[in-house]
Amino acid sequence: MPLRNQKNSFRYIAFEGIDGSGKSTQAKLFADYLENKGFCVFLTKEPGGSTDKIRDLLLNYRWSKRAELFLFLADRAENAREIKNKLDKGCIVVSDRCMYSTIAYQGFGEGLDIDFLEELNLFSTDGLKPDIVFCFDVDLETMNERVGKRDVIESKPRDFFYRVREGYRELAKRNDRFFLIDGKKKKEEVFGEVLRIWESL
Numbered sequence: 511m512p513l514r515n516q517k518n519s520f521r522y523i524a525f526e527g528i529d530g531s532g533k534s535t536q537a538k539l540f541a542d543y544l545e546n547k548g549f550c551v552f553l554t555k556e557p558g559g560s561t562d563k564i565r566d567l568l569l570n571y572r573w574s575k576r577a578e579l580f581l582f583l584a585d586r587a588e589n590a591r592e593i594k595n596k597l598d599k600g601c602i603v604v605s606d607r608c609m610y611s612t613i614a615y616q617g618f619g620e621g622l623d624i625d626f627l628e629e630l631n632l633f634s635t636d637g638l639k640p641d642i643v644f645c646f647d648v649d650l651e652t653m654n655e656r657v658g659k660r661d662v663i664e665s666k667p668r669d670f671f672y673r674v675r676e677g678y679r680e681l682a683k684r685n686d687r688f689f690l691i692d693g694k695k696k697k698e699e700v701f702g703e704v705l706r707i708w709e710s711l
């Protein structure tokens with residue numbers, strides 16, 4: 511169904527945050543909510559929205575930070591094509607992570623140049639970027655409690671995640687429609703906040 515009844519015209523909505531912030535849960539709740547309203551919804555994720563192969567390489571092997579960056583970008587380039595396709599068909603795209611993860615993790619976390627990463631991100635998506643970002647903020651203790659068995663990236667040191675978290679907070683200050691939400695509350699309360707923002711747009 512096209513975008514009848516929707517007040518705003520935002521169609522590409524991304525969910526962000528450090529590991530254990532609850533973004534995947536919230537992305538799923540949001541996608542279900544829109545589907546129940548009758549919208550065509552495409553729920554996707556990065557890495558791994560269009561192919562599990564690059565995700566597997568990223569999460570199970572150790573890479574230099576530059577090689578890791580290009581794997582994320584390659585994954586994003588593939589995913590962006592599919593996202594465009596769905597947007598052209600009138601669907602709403604709900605994405606569990608997007609280009610801002612690269613800014614937070616590879617930029618703020620790994621120390622790669624952020625302006626350059628922004629250019630690379632837009633190059634990889636051919637200019638496509640999310641209309642709205644909901645970003646869930648949790649402290650590192652909460653992250654540690656919530657994350658079970660750790661993949662290669664989740665095994666990075668605490669100070670890496672400290673920088674990533676601060677990076678997200680900075681991104682919320684720098685970008686319009688990048689909403690920072692307290693992710694420590696119960697999932698229903700957090701989702702209530704997502705909907706309150708969504709309805710207010």
Ligand code: TYD
Binds near residue numbers: 530555612613616663
């Ligand atoms: P995610 O799928 O959120 O992890 P999980 O399903 O295990 O909760 O993301 C995998 C990891 O990749 C996560 O630690 C964040 C990291 N990541 C980056 O470092 N850069 C990126 O550009 C993206 C998209 C993810």
